[in-house]
Amino acid sequence: MDEVRRMIAVDVLGPDTPLPSVRQLAADLRVNPNTVAQAYRELERDGVVYVRRGQGTFVRGSAATGDLKRTQALVVAERALLDAHRNGLTAEDLIAALAKLNGEGDAS
Known part of the structure:
Protein backbone atom coordinates (compact mmCIF):
# COMPACT_ATOMS: atom_id res chain seq x y z
CA MET A 1 0.00 0.00 0.00
CA ASP A 2 2.79 2.40 0.90
CA GLU A 3 4.52 1.73 -2.40
CA VAL A 4 1.36 2.43 -4.44
CA ARG A 5 0.85 5.68 -2.52
CA ARG A 6 4.51 6.61 -2.99
CA MET A 7 4.35 5.93 -6.72
CA ILE A 8 1.28 8.15 -7.04
CA ALA A 9 2.87 10.91 -4.95
CA VAL A 10 5.97 11.00 -7.15
CA ASP A 11 3.88 10.82 -10.35
CA VAL A 12 5.03 7.36 -11.41
CA LEU A 13 1.39 6.25 -11.41
CA GLY A 14 -1.04 8.72 -12.90
CA PRO A 15 -4.84 8.84 -12.89
CA ASP A 16 -6.53 5.78 -14.40
CA THR A 17 -3.26 3.81 -14.52
CA PRO A 18 -4.04 0.10 -14.14
CA LEU A 19 -2.43 -1.76 -11.25
CA PRO A 20 -1.24 -5.32 -11.72
CA SER A 21 -3.85 -8.00 -11.13
CA VAL A 22 -4.01 -9.48 -7.65
CA ARG A 23 -2.63 -12.79 -8.90
CA GLN A 24 0.17 -11.18 -10.90
CA LEU A 25 1.31 -8.92 -8.07
CA ALA A 26 1.10 -11.75 -5.54
CA ALA A 27 3.25 -13.93 -7.80
CA ASP A 28 5.76 -11.10 -8.38
CA LEU A 29 6.04 -10.37 -4.65
CA ARG A 30 5.77 -14.02 -3.65
CA VAL A 31 2.99 -13.33 -1.17
CA ASN A 32 -0.46 -14.76 -0.67
CA PRO A 33 -3.03 -13.31 -3.11
CA ASN A 34 -5.28 -12.57 -0.14
CA THR A 35 -2.64 -10.14 1.13
CA VAL A 36 -2.67 -8.21 -2.15
CA ALA A 37 -6.47 -8.32 -2.34
CA GLN A 38 -6.70 -6.89 1.20
CA ALA A 39 -4.24 -4.11 0.31
CA TYR A 40 -6.23 -3.25 -2.81
CA ARG A 41 -9.47 -3.19 -0.77
CA GLU A 42 -7.91 -0.80 1.74
CA LEU A 43 -6.59 1.43 -1.03
CA GLU A 44 -10.08 1.45 -2.55
CA ARG A 45 -11.65 2.25 0.80
CA ASP A 46 -9.19 5.14 1.21
CA GLY A 47 -10.17 6.49 -2.22
CA VAL A 48 -6.76 5.93 -3.78
CA VAL A 49 -7.89 3.35 -6.37
CA TYR A 50 -11.11 2.14 -7.93
CA VAL A 51 -12.18 -1.21 -9.31
CA ARG A 52 -13.83 -1.87 -12.68
CA ARG A 53 -15.41 -5.28 -12.49
CA GLY A 54 -13.76 -7.61 -14.95
CA GLN A 55 -11.13 -5.02 -15.93
CA GLY A 56 -9.01 -4.51 -12.83
CA THR A 57 -7.90 -1.92 -10.31
CA PHE A 58 -6.96 1.59 -11.38
CA VAL A 59 -5.51 4.72 -9.80
CA ARG A 60 -8.31 7.13 -8.97
CA GLY A 61 -8.05 10.34 -10.96
CA SER A 62 -9.09 12.37 -7.96
CA ALA A 63 -6.37 10.87 -5.75
CA ALA A 64 -4.89 14.24 -4.86
CA THR A 65 -1.14 14.11 -5.23
CA GLY A 66 -0.78 16.76 -2.53
CA ASP A 67 -2.80 14.70 -0.06
CA LEU A 68 -0.77 11.60 -0.85
Missing part, protein backbone atom coordinates in the same frame (compact mmCIF):
# COMPACT_ATOMS: atom_id res chain seq x y z
CA LYS A 69 2.48 13.51 -0.41
CA ARG A 70 1.30 14.75 2.99
CA THR A 71 0.30 11.21 3.95
CA GLN A 72 3.67 9.86 2.82
CA ALA A 73 5.44 12.63 4.74
CA LEU A 74 3.62 11.52 7.90
CA VAL A 75 4.55 7.89 7.30
CA VAL A 76 8.22 8.79 6.78
CA ALA A 77 8.21 11.13 9.78
CA GLU A 78 6.67 8.47 12.01
CA ARG A 79 9.33 5.95 11.02
CA ALA A 80 12.11 8.50 11.54
CA LEU A 81 10.74 9.52 14.94
CA LEU A 82 10.48 5.92 16.10
CA ASP A 83 14.04 5.28 14.98
CA ALA A 84 15.22 8.47 16.66
CA HIS A 85 13.59 7.46 19.96
CA ARG A 86 15.22 4.03 19.76
CA ASN A 87 18.55 5.83 19.45
CA GLY A 88 17.93 8.15 22.40
CA LEU A 89 17.10 11.20 20.32
CA THR A 90 14.23 13.64 20.76
CA ALA A 91 11.95 15.04 18.07
CA GLU A 92 13.86 18.33 18.39
CA ASP A 93 17.16 16.50 17.75
CA LEU A 94 15.67 14.96 14.63
CA ILE A 95 14.23 18.26 13.38
CA ALA A 96 17.59 19.99 13.91
CA ALA A 97 19.40 17.24 12.00
CA LEU A 98 16.90 17.43 9.14
CA ALA A 99 17.24 21.21 8.99
CA LYS A 100 21.02 20.90 8.86
CA LEU A 101 20.86 18.30 6.09
CA ASN A 102 18.46 20.53 4.19
CA GLY A 103 20.84 23.49 4.52
CA GLU A 104 18.59 25.52 6.82
CA GLY A 105 21.16 26.82 9.23
CA ASP A 106 23.63 25.44 11.69
CA ALA A 107 22.16 22.67 13.84
CA SER A 108 24.96 21.40 15.99
Whole structure:
Protein backbone atom coordinates (compact mmCIF):
# COMPACT_ATOMS: atom_id res chain seq x y z
CA MET A 1 0.00 0.00 0.00
CA ASP A 2 2.79 2.40 0.90
CA GLU A 3 4.52 1.73 -2.40
CA VAL A 4 1.36 2.43 -4.44
CA ARG A 5 0.85 5.68 -2.52
CA ARG A 6 4.51 6.61 -2.99
CA MET A 7 4.35 5.93 -6.72
CA ILE A 8 1.28 8.15 -7.04
CA ALA A 9 2.87 10.91 -4.95
CA VAL A 10 5.97 11.00 -7.15
CA ASP A 11 3.88 10.82 -10.35
CA VAL A 12 5.03 7.36 -11.41
CA LEU A 13 1.39 6.25 -11.41
CA GLY A 14 -1.04 8.72 -12.90
CA PRO A 15 -4.84 8.84 -12.89
CA ASP A 16 -6.53 5.78 -14.40
CA THR A 17 -3.26 3.81 -14.52
CA PRO A 18 -4.04 0.10 -14.14
CA LEU A 19 -2.43 -1.76 -11.25
CA PRO A 20 -1.24 -5.32 -11.72
CA SER A 21 -3.85 -8.00 -11.13
CA VAL A 22 -4.01 -9.48 -7.65
CA ARG A 23 -2.63 -12.79 -8.90
CA GLN A 24 0.17 -11.18 -10.90
CA LEU A 25 1.31 -8.92 -8.07
CA ALA A 26 1.10 -11.75 -5.54
CA ALA A 27 3.25 -13.93 -7.80
CA ASP A 28 5.76 -11.10 -8.38
CA LEU A 29 6.04 -10.37 -4.65
CA ARG A 30 5.77 -14.02 -3.65
CA VAL A 31 2.99 -13.33 -1.17
CA ASN A 32 -0.46 -14.76 -0.67
CA PRO A 33 -3.03 -13.31 -3.11
CA ASN A 34 -5.28 -12.57 -0.14
CA THR A 35 -2.64 -10.14 1.13
CA VAL A 36 -2.67 -8.21 -2.15
CA ALA A 37 -6.47 -8.32 -2.34
CA GLN A 38 -6.70 -6.89 1.20
CA ALA A 39 -4.24 -4.11 0.31
CA TYR A 40 -6.23 -3.25 -2.81
CA ARG A 41 -9.47 -3.19 -0.77
CA GLU A 42 -7.91 -0.80 1.74
CA LEU A 43 -6.59 1.43 -1.03
CA GLU A 44 -10.08 1.45 -2.55
CA ARG A 45 -11.65 2.25 0.80
CA ASP A 46 -9.19 5.14 1.21
CA GLY A 47 -10.17 6.49 -2.22
CA VAL A 48 -6.76 5.93 -3.78
CA VAL A 49 -7.89 3.35 -6.37
CA TYR A 50 -11.11 2.14 -7.93
CA VAL A 51 -12.18 -1.21 -9.31
CA ARG A 52 -13.83 -1.87 -12.68
CA ARG A 53 -15.41 -5.28 -12.49
CA GLY A 54 -13.76 -7.61 -14.95
CA GLN A 55 -11.13 -5.02 -15.93
CA GLY A 56 -9.01 -4.51 -12.83
CA THR A 57 -7.90 -1.92 -10.31
CA PHE A 58 -6.96 1.59 -11.38
CA VAL A 59 -5.51 4.72 -9.80
CA ARG A 60 -8.31 7.13 -8.97
CA GLY A 61 -8.05 10.34 -10.96
CA SER A 62 -9.09 12.37 -7.96
CA ALA A 63 -6.37 10.87 -5.75
CA ALA A 64 -4.89 14.24 -4.86
CA THR A 65 -1.14 14.11 -5.23
CA GLY A 66 -0.78 16.76 -2.53
CA ASP A 67 -2.80 14.70 -0.06
CA LEU A 68 -0.77 11.60 -0.85
CA LYS A 69 2.48 13.51 -0.41
CA ARG A 70 1.30 14.75 2.99
CA THR A 71 0.30 11.21 3.95
CA GLN A 72 3.67 9.86 2.82
CA ALA A 73 5.44 12.63 4.74
CA LEU A 74 3.62 11.52 7.90
CA VAL A 75 4.55 7.89 7.30
CA VAL A 76 8.22 8.79 6.78
CA ALA A 77 8.21 11.13 9.78
CA GLU A 78 6.67 8.47 12.01
CA ARG A 79 9.33 5.95 11.02
CA ALA A 80 12.11 8.50 11.54
CA LEU A 81 10.74 9.52 14.94
CA LEU A 82 10.48 5.92 16.10
CA ASP A 83 14.04 5.28 14.98
CA ALA A 84 15.22 8.47 16.66
CA HIS A 85 13.59 7.46 19.96
CA ARG A 86 15.22 4.03 19.76
CA ASN A 87 18.55 5.83 19.45
CA GLY A 88 17.93 8.15 22.40
CA LEU A 89 17.10 11.20 20.32
CA THR A 90 14.23 13.64 20.76
CA ALA A 91 11.95 15.04 18.07
CA GLU A 92 13.86 18.33 18.39
CA ASP A 93 17.16 16.50 17.75
CA LEU A 94 15.67 14.96 14.63
CA ILE A 95 14.23 18.26 13.38
CA ALA A 96 17.59 19.99 13.91
CA ALA A 97 19.40 17.24 12.00
CA LEU A 98 16.90 17.43 9.14
CA ALA A 99 17.24 21.21 8.99
CA LYS A 100 21.02 20.90 8.86
CA LEU A 101 20.86 18.30 6.09
CA ASN A 102 18.46 20.53 4.19
CA GLY A 103 20.84 23.49 4.52
CA GLU A 104 18.59 25.52 6.82
CA GLY A 105 21.16 26.82 9.23
CA ASP A 106 23.63 25.44 11.69
CA ALA A 107 22.16 22.67 13.84
CA SER A 108 24.96 21.40 15.99
